[in-house]
Amino acid sequence: MRFAILACTVCGILACSANAAFWDVELVYDGGLGAGDCSLALDGIGVPHISYTEDGALYYASKTIGGWSAERVTDVGYWGGLSCLAFDCSGFPCIAFVNSNDPATNYLCFARKTTMWSVEVVADVGWLADHVSLAISPHGQACIAFCRTIGSNAVLSFARRLSQGQWSIEDIASVGSVTGPCLSFTASGEPIVAFVDSDSGALKVARASGSAWTVTTVDGDLTNFAVPYPSFATDSAGFPEIAYFLSTSSSSVLRLAKYVEYSWQKETVASFGSPVYCAHVAAGTASSGIRVVCFQSPESCNLKAAWQIGSRWICEDIDSAPVTGLRPMIRCNNSGEIYLCYFDGFEFNVKFARALAPLSIHQAKSKPDGALVHMDDVVASTGSSDFSNTIYVQSQDRTCGLKLQFTSSTPTISSGQILQVQGELCTTDGERVLIDPIVGLR
Numbered sequence: 069m070r071f072a073i074l075a076c077t078v079c080g081i082l083a084c085s086a087n088a089a090f091w092d093v094e095l096v097y098d099g100g101l102g103a104g105d106c107s108l109a110l111d112g113i114g115v116p117h118i119s120y121t122e123d124g125a126l127y128y129a130s131k132t133i134g135g136w137s138a139e140r141v142t143d144v145g146y147w148g149g150l151s152c153l154a155f156d157c158s159g160f161p162c163i164a165f166v167n168s169n170d171p172a173t174n175y176l177c178f179a180r181k182t183t184m185w186s187v188e189v190v191a192d193v194g195w196l197a198d199h200v201s202l203a204i205s206p207h208g209q210a211c212i213a214f215c216r217t218i219g220s221n222a223v224l225s226f227a228r229r230l231s232q233g234q235w236s237i238e239d240i241a242s243v244g245s246v247t248g249p250c251l252s253f254t255a256s257g258e259p260i261v262a263f264v265d266s267d268s269g270a271l272k273v274a275r276a277s278g279s280a281w282t283v284t285t286v287d288g289d290l291t292n293f294a295v296p297y298p299s300f301a302t303d304s305a306g307f308p309e310i311a312y313f314l315s316t317s318s319s320s321v322l323r324l325a326k327y328v329e330y331s332w333q334k335e336t337v338a339s340f341g342s343p344v345y346c347a348h349v350a351a352g353t354a355s356s357g358i359r360v361v362c363f364q365s366p367e368s369c370n371l372k373a374a375w376q377i378g379s380r381w382i383c384e385d386i387d388s389a390p391v392t393g394l395r396p397m398i399r400c401n402n403s404g405e406i407y408l409c410y411f412d413g414f415e416f417n418v419k420f421a422r423a424l425a426p427l428s429i430h431q432a433k434s435k436p437d438g439a440l441v442h443m444d445d446v447v448a449s450t451g452s453s454d455f456s457n458t459i460y461v462q463s464q465d466r467t468c469g470l471k472l473q474f475t476s477s478t479p480t481i482s483s484g485q486i487l488q489v490q491g492e493l494c495t496t497d498g499e500r501v502l503i504d505p506i507v508g509l510r
Contacts (some may be wrong), residue, residue: 073275089459090423090442090490090506091373091386094127096136096409097122097418103146105199106418107153108397108409109161111411115493116399118409119163120418121149126165127151129418136420141185142177145169150248151200156210164202164212166193176200176214178229184509190235194218199248199297199395205258213251213261215243222246224263224274226281236377240274240281252300262286262298262310269293271325273332276301286325286332289315295320301351301398304360311337311361312349313344320344320366320373324359337374339383340501342366352398354406354425362386362392362408371396371410375426377445386421389414400425404441421484424490429461429468433500435493441502442490443470445510451483461487471501479507486510 096106096118104122110116116131124146129138145168152164163179167189174197176190179328181448194217202215210229216221224240224247244266252260254275261274271286271294288294298312303326310325310332322337344366351361359376371386371393387393401406408421424442431440446461449469457478462469473496481487491505 091421093421096195096420100416102416103149105149106409106411107151108399109153110399112159114401116407119151121155149198154202154204156204156207164200166197196246198246201251202339203251213249215246241283247296250298261382264294264296294448295347297347299349299351302324302352311349340366348394350396350398352400354400355402355404358425362396376393429463429470437494439493444488446487448481448485452481472500
């Protein structure tokens with residue numbers, strides 16, 4: 069599957085997109101020997117950390133002031149890695165990964181760092197491995213969803229860590245060919261796994277209840293087939309959501325499926341005039357409740373984001389480089405920031421991006437002085453020539469407004485134009501104001 073991960077369909081014409089956020093992109097690893105994987109997790113104080121594979125070794129990188137500090141974890145072989153990073157209940161980093169050093173087979177492994185990294189072998193996954201998914205249960209157990217090959221068959225399996233070096237393994241379902249599953253937990257602590265069954269073309273969800281697994285079809289068939297590598301998120305009400313692609317031989321759609329009242333409700337985020345066979349997608353929900361899906365475009369093969377603004381989805385470019393946006397992963401902090409890691413398949417590097425989730429004007433004005441806020445889809449109620457160094461904006465329903473104050477040059481804006489605005493909130497003479505904000509046209 070490594071060739072499938074690094075390969076991309078022939079790029080089409082780049083679609084025009086509006087900007088819904090201001091993304092800051094930086095390099096985590098730039099040695100040009102990355103192997104196509106990366107995984108992102110936030111520690112207990114919200115600092116981002118990333119695992120990735122480079123030149124046959126697994127690395128763990130931590131965000132520092134002005135850059136990233138990386139340390140080598142262990143050798144994994146040139147077909148290994150495929151990692152997933154999480155922090156356990158004690159705050160220690162844990163990485164599930166594939167070790168391909170044995171020429172006869174591949175092994176699922178688990179690394180945990182207290183003062184130094186220790187590595188455990190979890191299971192033999194056979195001759196063909198794929199990305200694994202690690203999550204820490206509400207009870208503090210490390211759990212891994214993964215695929216393993218038995219002869220020519222592929223099986224979705226689940227591993228639970230009982231104690232150091234001791235794991236229980238359960239087989240969930242036959243999946244036709246290996247596929248990178250996604251693991252999460254319900255509010256009641258039950259494991260839930262999203263995966264693609266290539267035999268039926270369906271996106272399915274497996275949910276454990278006691279010692280039994282119940283498998284439900286969410287979407288897709290052999291004609292309109294689900295594409296491997298779905299992504300879990302949890303909405304603001306605590307319900308699980310799955311981001312995924314459906315494809316035909318000539319087109320594809322990006323969808324979100326949300327579990328509500330014992331059924332999966334599906335909505336289309338974006339449609340494309342090109343098929344996709346290896347989807348790279350990540351979903352998240354900001355602390356404000358705004359939903360975001362990051363994905364590699366089937367048409368342009370670059371990294372995009374889709375934000376839900378009201379009832380609409382707004383798509384934008386994050387990274388316009390070709391063949392970028394592989395294996396994206398989203399994490400959201402409590403300050404409204406969206407963090408994203410992804411692999412650049414053009415330069416073979418690992419990148420990190422951050423943005424503020426858009427707020428309504430009403431939500432923005434409720435933030436304290438000094439807060440950095442971002443608003444999208446607001447209307448200029450005055451133009452740049454109406455008042456000296458001042459523009460007023462309002463919500464589209466005209467229920468809330470905000471003053472933009474400029475200390476030097478005022479951007480050229482006309483009344484009625486649709487804007488995106490980002491800046492630091494303050495209070496001047498009892499009025500909420502953004503001082504010298506970034507202003508762009510939508």
